[in-house]
Amino acid sequence: MKNFSNKYIFIYSAALVAVVAVILSVVAMGLKDRQNANVRNEKMQTLLAAINVNCSRDEAADLYNQYFDSELTVATDGSVVSVYNVKDGKLEEGDVRAFDIKLKEQQNLEKAGQKGAFPVYLFTKDGRKGYVIPTQGNGLWGAIFSNIALDEDFNTIIGVTFSHESETPGLGAEITTQKFQAPFVGKQILDENGQVISIAVKKNADANGMHEVDAITGGTMTSNGVNEMLATNLMRYQKFIDATRTAPAAEEAMVENAIEEEVSNE
């Protein structure tokens, strides 16, 4: 066996690590755009899935532009921080596109006592407008995510998607299945006074109850996580929901007035 001096060993390892580092960074930089595009397309795919448009990742970008009208970020006081027009691809207000917002960062900001901004996606499907609210929370082992698509009344759920980082396969991970997600459709997130009461995931849920769905057998911790996630995330939109729900009513009233005026003019 050859003998190597300590000096040789040090220089050898330093040179090796330097070469490897350069190669890896060059490749990582070169592929970054492609990888980011994949992640963005996947996000669009899940948003589309929430409004019951199933597509491959490659089609996602086109379909997203087709169904979604605009992206808003709203603060918990109900004010709109930014508006991004999907059709024109222009940021109309504010300086950040809702799509690029990282929920976790905003949640941390809020926890630190600062003002967070949370995304709402506006879409039109089959002539009806609606809203998608993305949420993020903690399951048993890691983060869980969902997109809640609401009808134009900002109340009735028309579709949901759930995903997770590392819940137990066969138990908590079942939140990604149709069996768990389908019962959400038709439920309502607001009580009769327009207050957000979210949807409760619980055992032996009443199928006719407007605010509850069946939990996963053996997935209690994940179910609790889902409850917590939905409640805290949806509550943030209370003021914005109030404002939006009253606005269309006002518009309608104006239209009715206009019609009445026309009628009386005749």
Added chain:
Amino acid sequence: MSKMSKIFTTPLLKNNPITVQVLGICSCLAVTAQLKPALVMAISVTVVVALANLIISCLRNTIPPRIRIIVQLVVVSALVILVNQVLMAFVYDVSKQLSVYVGLIITNCIVMGRLEAFAMSRKPMESLMDGIGNGLGYGIILVILGFVRELFGSGTLFGYPVMEKLGLYKIGYENNGLVIMAPMALILVGVIIWIQRTKDKDLLED
């Protein structure tokens, strides 16, 4: 048989990494529920073992024995990260399915095993062949497992609904959920080992 082709073909059957050397079992249980990730994993491992073998063999006379394991690890890790980056850019869905298992190629015993046992003492071309052979030997088993498990567990192949097209569901056929579970992969590996040892008496231990 020439020396080169012998180096290449022994690991395919006679010295198969999974069924004879019994290495890399963990990943072979984890990624074979479907054919596509199994195939991608097979290709990834083959690329990593082959290139790592080649690189280490080229460097073998310059590597100080005292730090050889570290050098091997650095080379293997670099290759695995490259593979992971490429997968993330070009086959994103598969890379999500493989998730941590791509990273775990680094600790796949086949890779380090071949580097220590072969590449440190052989010429580059021989090492390259040995790497490809071992990677493919591992890959064959993965693809067999993936084929059986996806076909009988989900009734599909590469996502194509084979069983449905054959009309088997109409006559009362049902997918077997057990086949998707990891234990079934272990049982299947056992069956393959059994068949192989019945055919090849040389592999029997006393």
